[in-house]
Amino acid sequence: MDVQRSRSVPGAQSIARAAALLRLITSAGDEGLGVADLARRAELTRPTTHRLLTALRHEGLVDQDDRTGRWMPGPELFLMGSVAASRYDITAIARDIVRSLAVRTEESAFLSVRRGDETVCLLRDEGAFPIRSFVLAEGVRFPLGVASAGLAILSFLPPHDVDAYFERHPELPQAWGAPHAERRLRTRLADTQSRGYAVNPGLIVEGSYGMGAAVFDRQGHPQWALSLTGVEFRFAPERIPELGRTLMAHAHQLTTRVAAGTRG
Secondary structure (H helix, E strand, C coil), X not given: CXXXXXXXXXXXXXXXXXXXXXXXXXXXXXXXXCHHHHHHHHCCCHHHHHHXXXXXXXXXXXXXXXXXXXXXXXXXXXXXXXXXXXXXXXXXXXXXXXXXXXXXXXXXXXXXXXXXXXXXXXXXXXXXXXXXXXXXXXXXXXXXXXXXXXXXXXXXXXXXXXXXXXXXXXXXXXXXXXXXXXXXXXXXXXXHHHHCCEEEECCCCCCEEEEEEEEECCCCCEEEEEEEEEEHHHHXXXXXXXXXXXXXXXXXXXXXXXXXXXXX
């Protein structure tokens, strides 16, 4: 959130902090997170974190495991998500496409959605190949340009949006390594535009490769992405073009369904 805006809009800072905690908790899935870990990741003091969590629990947005003390998503999040899904969720029309992608390639296939400056994984379908990468799962978030899904989406945003993204996130190389410095990342964006799909050669976890292709909304904006992950030897240079064609064909099919608003 813009610092100046958070100062000028009453309550904006508290809302931003609470939202950050909700994102962290939902990303952790069933395991949950302790208050100390949440405070560290959200860059908040422990008392502030505990105060916000207590308020969120009072509203049913988070819950605390009595045995472990870890914080989990609350029942109200499920209800809110069910309502929001009717407008934002495309998993109903995407599930069979993700499944087809996993079957055709024998790799793990995913659908991710753009949420602000991040991607969030919505669907995962395991391929038949027995050795898998476990970098991505439902609910996991990555900044745009880091995982292959976010790289595909960022590559097809308007240039001014890409410039603004880099201005907002100078911390990328420090957080994710030197390959995510702006100059090197822009080179991968150009390569993705040229090929039509993104390739992540083990930049998040060594030996775990990823590929992604953008899925566009009715206005032509890259709002989602299909992606594949697997172990390095499964993404040999001679196989990547074949995987890319399959990935793009499935992404185009889903874009067509989104435009039609049907299962196809």
